[in-house]
Amino acid sequence: MNFSYPCGERSCCVLHSSMMLRSSTKASLRFFRQQSQSQFGTLSHPKPYLIPITLSYTTDIDVIKDRSHLVNSIRNLQNLDSALHLFDKMLSMNPLPCVNDFNLLFSSIVKMKHYTAAMSLIKHLFSLGFKSDIYTLNIVVNCLCRLNHTPFAFSVVGMMFKIGLEPDVVTLNTIVNGLCIEGNVDYAIWFLDHMDYMGYQPDSHTFGAIINGLCKMGDTPAAIAILRKAETRKCKPSIDVTGYNAIVDSLCKDGLVSEALSLFSEMTMKGIQPNTITYNRLIQGLFTFSRWQEAASLLSERKQKGIMPDTHTFNILMDALCKEGKISSARAILGHMVRMGNDPDVVTYHSMIAAYCSQNQMEEAMKVFDLMVHKGCVPEVYTYNSLIHGWCKIKRINRAIYLLDEMIDKGLNLNVVTWNTLIHGFCKVGKPLAAKELFFTMHKFGQYPDLSSCATILDGLFKCHLFSDAISLFREMEKNNLDLNIEIYNVVLDGMCRAGKLNDACELFSCLPAKGLKPDVYTYTIMIQGLCREGLLIDAEELLMNMEEHGCLPNSCTYNVFIQGLLPRNAVLKSIKYFKIMKEKGFSAEARTMELLVDYLSTHKGDNAFQEFMQKIV
Numbered sequence: 001m002n003f004s005y006p007c008g009e010r011s012c013c014v015l016h017s018s019m020m021l022r023s024s025t026k027a028s029l030r031f032f033r034q035q036s037q038s039q040f041g042t043l044s045h046p047k048p049y050l051i052p053i054t055l056s057y058t059t060d061i062d063v064i065k066d067r068s069h070l071v072n073s074i075r076n077l078q079n080l081d082s083a084l085h086l087f088d089k090m091l092s093m094n095p096l097p098c099v100n101d102f103n104l105l106f107s108s109i110v111k112m113k114h115y116t117a118a119m120s121l122i123k124h125l126f127s128l129g130f131k132s133d134i135y136t137l138n139i140v141v142n143c144l145c146r147l148n149h150t151p152f153a154f155s156v157v158g159m160m161f162k163i164g165l166e167p168d169v170v171t172l173n174t175i176v177n178g179l180c181i182e183g184n185v186d187y188a189i190w191f192l193d194h195m196d197y198m199g200y201q202p203d204s205h206t207f208g209a210i211i212n213g214l215c216k217m218g219d220t221p222a223a224i225a226i227l228r229k230a231e232t233r234k235c236k237p238s239i240d241v242t243g244y245n246a247i248v249d250s251l252c253k254d255g256l257v258s259e260a261l262s263l264f265s266e267m268t269m270k271g272i273q274p275n276t277i278t279y280n281r282l283i284q285g286l287f288t289f290s291r292w293q294e295a296a297s298l299l300s301e302r303k304q305k306g307i308m309p310d311t312h313t314f315n316i317l318m319d320a321l322c323k324e325g326k327i328s329s330a331r332a333i334l335g336h337m338v339r340m341g342n343d344p345d346v347v348t349y350h351s352m353i354a355a356y357c358s359q360n361q362m363e364e365a366m367k368v369f370d371l372m373v374h375k376g377c378v379p380e381v382y383t384y385n386s387l388i389h390g391w392c393k394i395k396r397i398n399r400a401i402y403l404l405d406e407m408i409d410k411g412l413n414l415n416v417v418t419w420n421t422l423i424h425g426f427c428k429v430g431k432p433l434a435a436k437e438l439f440f441t442m443h444k445f446g447q448y449p450d451l452s453s454c455a456t457i458l459d460g461l462f463k464c465h466l467f468s469d470a471i472s473l474f475r476e477m478e479k480n481n482l483d484l485n486i487e488i489y490n491v492v493l494d495g496m497c498r499a500g501k502l503n504d505a506c507e508l509f510s511c512l513p514a515k516g517l518k519p520d521v522y523t524y525t526i527m528i529q530g531l532c533r534e535g536l537l538i539d540a541e542e543l544l545m546n547m548e549e550h551g552c553l554p555n556s557c558t559y560n561v562f563i564q565g566l567l568p569r570n571a572v573l574k575s576i577k578y579f580k581i582m583k584e585k586g587f588s589a590e591a592r593t594m595e596l597l598v599d600y601l602s603t604h605k606g607d608n609a610f611q612e613f614m615q616k617i618v
Helices: 018-040 061-075 080-091 099-111 115-127 134-146 150-162 169-181 185-193 204-217 220-233 241-253 257-269 276-288 292-304 311-323 327-339 346-358 362-374 381-393 397-409 416-428 432-445 451-463 467-479 486-498 502-511 521-533 537-549 556-569 572-584 591-603 608-617
Strands: none
Touching (some): 061 080, 061 099, 080 115, 099 115, 169 204, 241 257, 241 276, 257 276, 276 311, 311 346, 346 362, 346 381, 362 381, 381 397, 381 416, 397 416, 416 432, 416 451, 432 467, 451 467, 486 502, 502 521, 521 537, 521 556, 556 572, 556 591
């Protein structure tokens, strides 16, 4: 990867890859210190001016006004274009702004997350011969870390030493955070453990970054251990609410809501005031596990403390109510939310729409959707997917297609869920050929069918007696090297058996091991049923016995299918045998089996032995 360094050169001890970080960083930092002292001596902190300025801000009232106007302009920047325009304007000012003003501009650009642009402007300043201070280079370090180029950030640290600047704790904290962003949390912990040796005192930001990184990895116990370590070291300032929030959130995601509440009590006892994020995460965790009363208590508590619910709080409430099917209560919360001055967002409306769709109240769902659009909220793909699924569920496929067209017109990126839902919908209404057309249309939109789509279409084609179309599609799937699983082959085997193509099914069944597939209980049951349909009861029984030998235990459906094959052919003794086996295994007769049984008894009233046996087991 080509990367342009702001300083225009690489330090001789630059770490060129993340593979070198663990073994070299400590030695590199020590080397940089030694090199900076031997080559440059003890250098004073650079002056705050980029180039010598003859007119001081403190002696010229006009310059003071100009600087005040400049600072306000920087703080009011709204986008990158205006920032770039202001940068050009600053370079043309006379006298030139001080380095602090340029740093303020760069920081504003970084807050907009335009990291590459910020580095480009800093590089341009360097090319003009301007000097920078530690704050400027810390901005560069931060940009590199945010761009997942933390190894290159060490290069900037090396450059700091070469020009006589001493990295501060902010520099190292930024690198620690960068390592955590990249997922190198283990190395960040190693770095933390060696900061004392390098002459730096870790602070709450150091520990906080690692806690956050560990929580994102799902390693909550390790995050708690780092929290305790920070407490033991009595780092100043102490871990703030952000660090606790990360652990509270991680505990809730792990299902350890009680432990999260204990940590919540601990932080309040230590004088660390919870904020709206703390309460939101706890309330959501409580709702997830249906601890409604405790969630209500926290809601009351936060109000008493003056921490009013925000939009996210209301979204949590509405989502919980909607998932419980309490739509009327959710609507009441929505009204209360608006009265309190919180504007509903996409998530708010989606919860209502999904709830109505789940209850097949599609007209109500569309009313909420229309209100959402009217209020200026742009529906996301997942909202459209919920509506499409709802319409397909009640077999109103035309309404679903209308929404699909609307998504395409709006340029939304349709995902595989969108296509799968429509494919299922078409098959549900008996239109598998239309589903097949959608199947191939997916490619035009950069989507590829998953195995669920494949199974649905094949099953739909077979059930509509479109055997040739189904087999043709199946062969094409095999030809395109799709990683077909046993579920796909089960659909095809079932389709072949139902179409009377037992020989084809047996041939395909025998090929499964060569394809690296192991038949499951459904595979065997399908084949046993197919053999029974053709009257091949001996072969069916042999396959039933073989499946146990191959480590696949028959289930209730397997035995029922076999008995259903035996009864119409008057195989009484075998029927009795397998009725006994089925009962011993704790399985019961299905409705179809009982129906055949009643038919047999009504036509064979003289078969006393069979009737006596059935009286015992039924």
